[in-house]
Amino acid sequence: MKSISERNPVAVGLIGLTILILIGLLTFYSGDLPIIGGGTTYTALFTEDAGLTPGNEVRVAGVTVGKVTGLALDGNRVKVSFKVKGAWVGNASTVQIKIKTLLGDKYLALDPLGTGTQNPGQTIPASRTTSPFDVTQAFQQLGQTIGQLNTTQLAQSLEAISTAFSNTPPYVHKALTGLSALSQTISSQDTQLAKLFAGTNQITASLSAEDSHFQQLLGDGNLLLAELRERQQAISSLLTGTQSLATQLSGLVNDDNAQLTPTLRSLDQVTTVLEENQANLTKALSLAGPYYRLLGNSLGNGRWFDVYLCGLIPKAYAPKEVPATGCEPPKPGGGS
DSSP, rough: OOOOGOHHHHHHHHHHHHHHHHHHHHHHHHGGGTTTSOOOEEEEEOOOTTOOOOOOOOEEEEEEEEEEEEEEEETTEEEEEEEESSOOOTTTTTTEEEEETTTTTTTEEEEEESSSBBTSSSSSSSGGGEOOOOOOHHHHHHHHHHHOOOOOHHHHHHHHHHTTTTOHHHHHHHHHHHHHHHHHHHHHHHHHHHHHHHHHHHHHHHHTTTTHHHHHHHHHHHHHHHHHHHTTHHHHHHHHHHHHHHHHHHHHHHHHHHHHHHHHHHHHHHHHHHTTHHHHHHHHHHHHHHHHHHHHHTTTTTSSSSOOOHHHHHHHTTTTTTTTTTTOOOOSSOOO
């Protein structure tokens, strides 16, 4: 075989350039490849797009399985193309456009139904699709329409019509007069309405800026609900145990009621007797205090009694230290 240097350089360059172009095309359209690509492409017809845009998620039971790839008109319908990977799509599947966030983000909710597999070449008809009513878009269109009205000219026109019909029957005159008053009221409140819609735009902008926080809040709420669902059995057991405990306590009180009632009645009688003899008890305690203090002093020097006998020995045999006044109690701390 000839080496590359021996071959025609023009042919080698063309072959290399062709290989590079093929590699670039494969890289650019890798998402459309059947094996390593983004999945199988399906189409569905909707009565309106409801704010759906390419790149929105496709979900099955809340799990993202693909994305919207394109939207195009098909007569008086909107044909939506989307890719699904890792999920089965049946021949009776339904597709709904649902609201993802409070700010109007959308996603495709796919419900895989049917007895067979959906043919990617066949479009899902509009009878199996659902489009939501976009309240946010409706209010925005209402605000733009009212903002484009010349309320002053509208009031003048209605007033001229009321004047022209001034000679008509009374009920027609009253109806047009009321219509004129309504137009004048709208005209007088033109500035307030403009401020109101301006404030509405500011609220929408603020909510749009806080979209990530709303998503995080909703995500945290889902986590809380999931945790409560996991703890449902424990909470149910706790409530059941509490109910059983209350039943047991109620039965215990009922069983011991016959015994507790006489006991409490006797305790009440004892309390009454103690209350009636409170003065005697106070006096007894006041007399018992000094007695037990002296008894403690007599037993406080060891395992014997300290006793003092006065006048037991005659004075003739008594020592010289005998007091002249006769018997005296011993000094505190011992001694005579």
